[in-house]
Amino acid sequence: MKKSLFMGALLALGMAATTLSASTLEEVKARGILNCGTSTGVAGFSLPDANNVYQGFDVAVCRAVAAAVLGDPMAVEFVPTTGKTRFTALASGEVDVLSRTTTWTFSRDVDLKLDFHGVNYYDGQGFMVPKSLGVTSAKDLDGATVCIQVGTTTELNLADFFRVNGITYEPVPTEKSSESRSLYQAEACDVYTTDASGLASARSTFADPDAHMILPEIVSKEPLGPVTRHGDNQWGDIVRWTLNALISAEELGITKANVAEMAAAPTNNPEINRMMGTEGNLGEMLGLDADWAVRVIAAEGNYGEIFENHLGPNTQIGLERGLNAQWTDGGLLYSPPFR
Amino acid sequence: MAQHQDFKKPTFELSMLLYDTRYRSTSFQVIALIFFFSLVWWLVNNTMSNLAISGKDIDFSFLVHESNYDINQRLLEYDSRSSHGRAAVLGVLNTLVLSAIGCITATILGVFVGIARLSKNWIVARIMTVHIEIFRNVPLLLWILLIMSMVAHSFPVPKHFRGADPIATMKLFDSVALTNRGFYIPEPLFSNGFGDMGFFSNSFYISIDLIVILAIFIGSIWASGKIKARAKRIQEETGIRPTTWYLRLGVIFIPTILLLVYLGFYLGYPELKGFNFKGGIHLRNSLIALWIALSLYTSAFIAEIVRSGILAVSKGQTEAAGALGIKPNVIMALVILPQALKVIVPPLISNYLNLTKNSSLAIAVGYMDLTGTLMGITLNQTGRELETLLLGMSIYLTISLLISAVINWYNRRNDMVER
Numbered sequence: 001m002k003k004s005l006f007m008g009a010l011l012a013l014g015m016a017a018t019t020l021s022a023s024t025l026e027e028v029k030a031r032g033i034l035n036c037g038t039s040t041g042v043a044g045f046s047l048p049d050a051n052n053v054y055q056g057f058d059v060a061v062c063r064a065v066a067a068a069v070l071g072d073p074m075a076v077e078f079v080p081t082t083g084k085t086r087f088t089a090l091a092s093g094e095v096d097v098l099s100r101t102t103t104w105t106f107s108r109d110v111d112l113k114l115d116f117h118g119v120n121y122y123d124g125q126g127f128m129v130p131k132s133l134g135v136t137s138a139k140d141l142d143g144a145t146v147c148i149q150v151g152t153t154t155e156l157n158l159a160d161f162f163r164v165n166g167i168t169y170e171p172v173p174t175e176k177s178s179e180s181r182s183l184y185q186a187e188a189c190d191v192y193t194t195d196a197s198g199l200a201s202a203r204s205t206f207a208d209p210d211a212h213m214i215l216p217e218i219v220s221k222e223p224l225g226p227v228t229r230h231g232d233n234q235w236g237d238i239v240r241w242t243l244n245a246l247i248s249a250e251e252l253g254i255t256k257a258n259v260a261e262m263a264a265a266p267t268n269n270p271e272i273n274r275m276m277g278t279e280g281n282l283g284e285m286l287g288l289d290a291d292w293a294v295r296v297i298a299a300e301g302n303y304g305e306i307f308e309n310h311l312g313p314n315t316q317i318g319l320e321r322g323l324n325a326q327w328t329d330g331g332l333l334y335s336p337p338f339r
Numbered sequence: 340m341a342q343h344q345d346f347k348k349p350t351f352e353l354s355m356l357l358y359d360t361r362y363r364s365t366s367f368q369v370i371a372l373i374f375f376f377s378l379v380w381w382l383v384n385n386t387m388s389n390l391a392i393s394g395k396d397i398d399f400s401f402l403v404h405e406s407n408y409d410i411n412q413r414l415l416e417y418d419s420r421s422s423h424g425r426a427a428v429l430g431v432l433n434t435l436v437l438s439a440i441g442c443i444t445a446t447i448l449g450v451f452v453g454i455a456r457l458s459k460n461w462i463v464a465r466i467m468t469v470h471i472e473i474f475r476n477v478p479l480l481l482w483i484l485l486i487m488s489m490v491a492h493s494f495p496v497p498k499h500f501r502g503a504d505p506i507a508t509m510k511l512f513d514s515v516a517l518t519n520r521g522f523y524i525p526e527p528l529f530s531n532g533f534g535d536m537g538f539f540s541n542s543f544y545i546s547i548d549l550i551v552i553l554a555i556f557i558g559s560i561w562a563s564g565k566i567k568a569r570a571k572r573i574q575e576e577t578g579i580r581p582t583t584w585y586l587r588l589g590v591i592f593i594p595t596i597l598l599l600v601y602l603g604f605y606l607g608y609p610e611l612k613g614f615n616f617k618g619g620i621h622l623r624n625s626l627i628a629l630w631i632a633l634s635l636y637t638s639a640f641i642a643e644i645v646r647s648g649i650l651a652v653s654k655g656q657t658e659a660a661g662a663l664g665i666k667p668n669v670i671m672a673l674v675i676l677p678q679a680l681k682v683i684v685p686p687l688i689s690n691y692l693n694l695t696k697n698s699s700l701a702i703a704v705g706y707m708d709l710t711g712t713l714m715g716i717t718l719n720q721t722g723r724e725l726e727t728l729l730l731g732m733s734i735y736l737t738i739s740l741l742i743s744a745v746i747n748w749y750n751r752r753n754d755m756v757e758r
């Protein structure tokens with residue numbers, strides 16, 4: 001018994017040692033599959049569809065990275081992580097990239113030794129209540145029971161919000177967002193709080209979405225984005241510029257439909273040419289081939305298309321672009337130039 | 340002659356370490372120990388160097404930093420400005436509360452089921468068999484989740500208690516509210532209490548009332564024990580046992596009751612205010628789910644232990660005692676149980692330890708025990724996996740060792756003297 005325990009520990013440490021030695025890019029290429037940390041199920045962001053294929057806004061980022069690195073957007077192994085396990089999964093090398101509605105904060109970036117590679121969704125924490133509760137503002141929630149997911153920034157914002165406003169609450173922590181939603185629907189808590197996008201996503205899965213309302217207060221800034229480990233800058237660059245390629249593609253008008261045509265021959269616009277690899281050697285600088293960005297966009301389209309397909313007004317989730325519009329349209333999306 | 344000389348002065352050779360039985364066991368143990376320690380050293384060293392490569396260090400300073408999160412079940416003063424260390428202490432207390440009430444109910448239920456399974460009544464015995472097989476053969480986590488969802492979905496929502504003609508009403512003369520957010524029961528309050536006493540430069544407070552009540556009650560039980568000892572002495576001298584039950588009952592209860600009256604004891608009832616019930620003691624649905632699940636699950640094991648303990652005492656003992664003219668209930672108390680306990684108590688300890696460790700499943704229903712605070716939220720917010728897990732493991736180890744020390748002490752004290 002004791003012996004087998006030791007061998008197990010030895011093996012685990014040995015494996016940890018090997019993952020630390022090789023570069024992530026080489027490792028992913030050798031493996032032929034990208035391990036992507038995702039949520040345990042948030043509609044619109046990451047959820048398996050009827051054919052058990054993961055779909056969603058966060059999933060699309062992983063597929064884009066897989067397309068850039070491996071040439072196949074489907075070569076992704078999705079690893080469901082909870083709010084609690086996600087950083088350990090990333091730090092231990094279990095996943096190569098974490099794309100799981102993760103808020104970019106100082107301490108996560110600096111102290112947890114993570115690298116955030118831009119923002120794929122500008123979010124903020126909100127509150128959802130049943131309309132029958134008769135509450136119109138989050139400041140009326142004195143004494144309410146609030147369902148939250150443990151290990152999230154939500155939990156900390158919640159404590160701050162109630163403290164600053166001098167009102168009390170009873171937290172009901174759960175490990176998974178699905179448990180929070182279930183308790184909320186059973187009215188074991190009055191309020192469900194998470195990022196506003198998550199609330200919209202949750203409401204879309206309820207039997208009677210119109211019976212619930214999202215309160216006007218947005219109590220925090222929640223920039224969500226893909227994350228990798230500290231220390232592998234090349235891998236970080238690939239993830240960062242994959243996201244930037246998706247954003248720039250929308251700005252430059254490259255879509256899933258016309259990307260092949262744009263890549264076939266140099267166009268008038270030098271930036272498009274540089275992205276498509278028909279001019280310059282950006283792909284080579286990144287350690288990839290010249291077509292990497294073509295594959296990224298061919299996977300699920302540009303940022304706008306991905307948003308439209310998974311979160312937009314025509315989907316169950318029904319979110320407006322809001323802050324997530326291009327900077328040219330008054331939003332915050334602003335990709336550095338491909339130069 | 341020469342042979343005799345050799346025998347007198349044996350020269351030590353290195354091979355004797357292996358072939359001489361006097362040294363062999365020691366040398367093997369030394370080799371094993373060296374191997375073991377080098378393995379430990381290698382593991383620690385490897386961990387440290389890997390941590391250094393990933394830029395992490397071992398640092399417990401987070402324990403004094405603000406935790407920034409709230410905990411719902413608080414046995415001590417705590418808010419989001421308190422430290423991570425304090426959050427861990429609250430977690431430990433929540434673990435202890437859950438384990439304590441779980442062990443008590445599991446023991447009561449287990450003893451009852453174990454004895455009932457030996458019943459001569461066929462139906463009773465079979466029902467108990469079914470109870471045992473159901474509860475010990477389904478994973479505990481499933482029971483916890485099942486009971487949690489039963490509580491959350493089948494009990495009324497607080498708002499159903501509102502209005503002129505409410506859907507749900509409070510039970511037991513309006514003193515207990517059973518809701519899907521947990522059960523609210525009356526709390527003991529004192530209108531004339533002594534207040535609280537601060538410990539460790541007021542880092543936590545303990546009610547002086549509670550200390551005084553406990554002191555008086557324990558004193559009463561000690562006095563009652565003295566009366567019993569006196570009765571035994573008189574019985575041994577004269578052969579007649581004086582009737583003492585009313586004396587002992589009085590000694591135990593009258594001082595405590597007088598004290599409660601002096602303190603102005605009254606019950607605070609829960610009341611529906613705003614979104615929730617206020618006042619009273621709030622047993623949260625997570626605590627109830629864990630309590631019931633842990634009790635039922637562990638009771639199945641305890642029942643089997645009790646049954647095996649009773650069956651271990653041979654039937655001849657009962658018959659011999661009966662032949663001496665001893666009454667059946669006295670046979671159980673003085674002949675069977677002392678011998679059965681000897682078999683029951685040691686495995687009982689491991690079940691108490693199991694219950695305590697199983698309470699770490701609490702996070703599944705969001706109960707803020709040690710796994711939820713220190714090894715859960717604190718770990719996640721600070722990213723100190725190694726530190727929080729090492730600390731958490733050593734706390735569980737300490738709790739387990741304390742429990743087994745206490746019960747071993749009890750076992751030795753009540754050990755039967757065999758001739």
